[in-house]
Amino acid sequence: MKKGLFLMSTAGLVFAGGLLGGNVYADSSKQVTAVGSTALQPLAAQAADEFGSKNPGVTVNVQGGGSGAGLSQVGKGNVTIGNSDIFAEQKDGIKANKLKDHKVAVVGITPVVNADVKVSSLTMSQLRDIFTGKITNWKDVGGQDQEISLVNRAQGSGTRFTFEKEVMDGQATKTSQEQDDNGAVQKIVSKTPGAISYLAFSYTTGDQAKNLKPLAIDKVKPTVKNVKDNKWSIWAYEHMYTTKKPDKNTTKFIKFVKSNSMKSTVKKLGYIPVNEMKVTKNANGDVTKK
Structure with missing residues (x-):
């Protein structure tokens, strides 16, 4: 259990x-x-x-x-x-x-990286390629020469389901470490250089999220305003x-x-x-x- x-x-x-x-x-x-x-x-x-x-x-x-x-x-x-x-x-x-x-x-859901990652925006294609394993170094998307560390949610996660449905276009995510809850993802990405995952907006603010950086996609920022009119499409009831x-x-x-x-x-x-x-x-x- x-x-x-x-x-x-x-x-x-x-x-x-x-x-x-x-x-x-x-x-x-x-x-x-x-x-x-x-x-x-x-x-x-x-x-x-x-x-x-x-x-x-x-x-x-x-x-x-x-x-x-x-x-x-x-x-x-x-x-x-x-x-x-x-x-x-x-x-x-x-x-x-x-x-x-x-x-x-x-709830909105956003890709997040460790704050040391020198990237603040990706295209949807780049984000997908990172999670399939096609892109493995931040230098390939405009960042520093640093290996990308993937953190995923476990199967059965609604956050994962929504992320995959809106981002992955039917492609499978690369095998990586999996965590059972948003809180665990928040802690691991905060402490792991080069890490990327995805979180509900509710886990991207406050002291525990101070070493996290949400990423824009196709120059659209993950904000409540953009969720409301679906400019930011990664959201769920x-x-x-x-x-x-x-x-x-x-x-x-x-x-x-x-x-x-x-x-x-x-x-x-x-x-x-x-x-x-x-x-x-x-x-x-x-x-x-x-």
């Missing part, structure tokens, strides 16, 4: 745990358990804390594990919420028609999936995450409220102007 963190909103406690192997919390209507996307985890954890302070006696547990794990666990009835960066229809083995989709935010008839407190928590009172928190953490998007995207990846 993967190790992770549960964030308990009512007590403010953090403790080690693994992916839920059974319906541990099903016996209590006071428990809300959200597992999955680490791109969504900062927002889900903050919302859990704020929700807990407003709803004494209700515990919201938040854990990572990746979008695939979130969809699988909610589909099996082991958790009340499956956090995901991808539509359930995009994940093999998931019975999407048995689940209810709650889009709670939008943040979904909270539930069963068709979630329990009262799960419904109440998701409603809170989507509420106007959470909007400032959503923006502060680097996400975009869904209703501020100027375009929509479906499970096939088709983008339509509103």
Whole structure:
């Protein structure tokens, strides 16, 4: 089992745990358990804390594990919420028609490099060639003579799925080290000279990201403004999936995450409220102007 963190909103406690192997919390209507996307985890954890302070006696547990794990666990009835960066229809083995989709935010995803890399912009073709292994030295894209160190997300990651769908054009990424969550990628790229990977916008600000540099693509910068009108195309909805008839407190928590009172928190953490998007995207990846 993967190790992770549960964030308990009512007590403010953090403790080690693994992916839920059974319906541990099903016996209590006071428990809300959200597992999955680490791109969504900062927002889900903050919302859990704020929700807990407003709803004494209700515990919201938040854990990572990746979008695939979130969809699988909610589909099996082991958790009340499956956090995901991808539509359930995009994940093999998931019975999407048995689940209810709650889009709670939008997240941008950007390539990031260690701050020592003397490159600030790539073309989409160059970025793709780096991740296929065709380009292996920064000097080949205008940087210093330094080997490129690839860091990828593990299979099952919604962040990886979105990056590959929007960048790789059907080509396979080169075999490289893989990490289970955005936080681990953030730390490794920050500490590894010549490293490149990709992260949710929510992991590219703050003290822990000070040794990271997001890259522009085709001279378009990875900004919230550019995500809103799809000038920056690497973005995804943040979904909270539930069963068709979630329990009262799960419904109440998701409603809170989507509420106007959470909007400032959503923006502060680097996400975009869904209703501020100027375009929509479906499970096939088709983008339509509103």
